[in-house]
Amino acid sequence: MFKYVVGAMLSFWAFAVSLVLILSGDFAPRLGLNILASAAHRVHEDDLRAVASANRIELTFQYLEAPEMRAALDNEVFSDVVWPMTSLWLPPEMRAQGVAVLHMPVVLGVAPDIAEDLGWTQREDILWSEISDAAQSGAFTLSMGATGRTDDGALAVLGALAAGWGDVLTPEGLANPTAQASARHLLAQVDRSVGRADWVAGAQTQAVIGFEGDILSAGRPLHIVYPADGLAVADAPFALIPGRGAEQAQAYAVLRDHLTSGALDARGYRTKPAMDAEIFTKNGARPKLPVDAIALPDPQVARDALTLAETELRKPALTVYLADMSKSVTPEAFEDQKEALKRMFEPAILRKHGMDVNARDVNIVIPYAENIDQPISAEGNRAINLDFAQDQISKAVQSDSVSRDAYYALYEAFEAMGHHASGATLSGFDPRIVVLTGGETLDNTKEALYAHMAQTPYASAVTIDVVAIEGEVPAALTTLAVSTGGTAHAAGLLRDRVMAARAGN
Structure with a gap:
């Protein structure tokens, strides 16, 4: 009851x-x-x-x-x-x-x-x-x-x-x-x-x-x-x-x-x-x-x-892309990286994202693994220069090295920018380095890079963005990017991450 x-x-x-x-x-x-x-x-x-x-x-x-x-x-x-x-x-x-x-x-x-x-x-x-x-x-x-x-x-x-x-x-x-x-x-x-x-x-x-x-x-x-x-x-x-x-x-x-x-x-x-x-x-x-x-x-x-x-x-943009060519990047991701970089030389695509090409823009791709390869560059907005850069990116092949040294590549990026400096400054440009990386990097050149940045007058004007090709951006590279006012990009499609880095997102 x-x-x-x-x-x-x-x-x-x-x-x-x-x-x-x-x-x-x-x-x-x-x-x-x-x-x-x-x-x-x-x-x-x-x-x-x-x-x-x-x-x-x-x-x-x-x-x-x-x-x-x-x-x-x-x-x-x-x-x-x-x-x-x-x-x-x-x-x-x-x-x-x-x-x-x-x-x-x-x-x-x-x-x-x-x-x-x-x-x-x-x-x-x-x-x-x-x-x-x-x-x-x-x-x-x-x-x-x-x-x-x-x-x-x-x-x-x-x-x-x-x-x-x-x-x-x-x-x-x-x-x-x-x-x-x-x-x-x-x-x-x-x-x-x-x-x-x-x-x-x-x-x-x-x-x-x-x-x-x-x-x-x-x-x-x-x-x-x-x-x-x-x-x-x-x-x-x-x-x-x-x-x-x-x-x-x-x-x-x-x-x-x-x-x-x-x-x-x-x-x-x-x-x-x-x-x-x-x-x-x-x-x-x-x-x-x-x-x-x-x-x-x-x-x-x-x-x-x-x-x-x-x-x-x-101001014209001065953008250096560091492309990870190491063999530790999977073949599929390597091809995705090349396609993402080719888009940076395609005016119609950039225009859709609010970034028309300026006649004085400078874009440089530096392939790297443990060492760097021959840079690919295009100055201005002439179709012949942009098409040539895309063709060179298409022909790029992976390195035999499974290791990468992003710090050495960054050193070379600053050196490449130096050719466009005026009076030890880059005041005539909007300078940015976009580091694409497939993972952890060798760090034996890290201190040398930081010393070089401290001694290079225009280095403080350069924003560094880091894009993960696969996985996450290494913590040390994230710290470096943030210290320059840049960002680490690890979410979304690779082509969108590279576009965001180029856009200053």
Whole structure:
């Protein structure tokens, strides 16, 4: 009898708990929402997931870097919601669907003591030309997002072009020598060009040009300078794709209302032109945005501007690839490595990834195992040079040696770069070494490499990225890469890892 009573009581309590859950809505179906977002918005994911969880919304994010987002929008590869950094890239018919949830000006962040020395802390009339002149004089080292790879880099160059033109950028303005000189002067001063959206927090230079919110939340105090003659502002449109159902519309509205509520303000992400958050009262940040932000140009003019910046205005890239030819690399991975390297000499592929070939670019492949083989190089963007390099890479064969010495290969990479130095500097280039490795490396030349780097004036300007052909990047090479501002790449397809390294991702 007792067990029946207990069973009845348990059944009653189960019924009661279920009733409470039903009445509270906890058994209600979850609303699914897929968001195609700029990689720059990844910093807001945890916040949005918390809101979604509280409202029984199941979120799926897909993040794209700037050129991939532009391609997705062009080809109408949509999800339920698209969230680019700027409505500049939205198809015209979708612009009315987007709600501007952020107001993100592209600004200069500079070390406060340097801003003080320059007399900038009490000024609000600083021009792009003054910023460029100060960097050229050596007042500070400068990082900026790559114009073709990042939205902050793209908007910065649009701002500099507009400053030189003096009006909304048009095809005539884009062809104007003064406008081009303004952007070229700025890009010539960039010491580190980075091709990913989340680059600001890891920047090692004394000054950065990027989105205001990223600089304010970067973890180090930087004085904010708003260019007075070419302030570009991203609006981060949050857009529901037409034709989605009522459930998606409901979930979208919850997130949209949260994003526009001011919830992100305290971290430095401006959700309206005039702000109350304390973070906008320090280090030169302005609670109220200047009213003279530039009007963004026609989208086609903007795209033409990015092409011009990549092909003619930016610093040329000086990139040395170290190709692991050791026999310990499996034959399949060895062929994958060759195919990945050939893509670095294919303008159409690079263009898809926001990296048009510049007429002054220099690309060098140094095959290595225990020793190095004859370098393969191509200067400029002439098809005959690029095709020859691809042909030479195709013909490359593996070494008989099963060992590799990446440190010796790096020594030779710095030596190869020295042929392009001017006055013991590489200031005329954006220099990068990409090390491809199949695993652990001999280290008997490691100390010699570090000594060589310490004694070579231009070595500190070179970023080193390391790409694992198979497995993981050795810890010692990861440490070396990070010390130069570079990255170790071990995830995804090999061709994508090499592309990411070349792009400064």
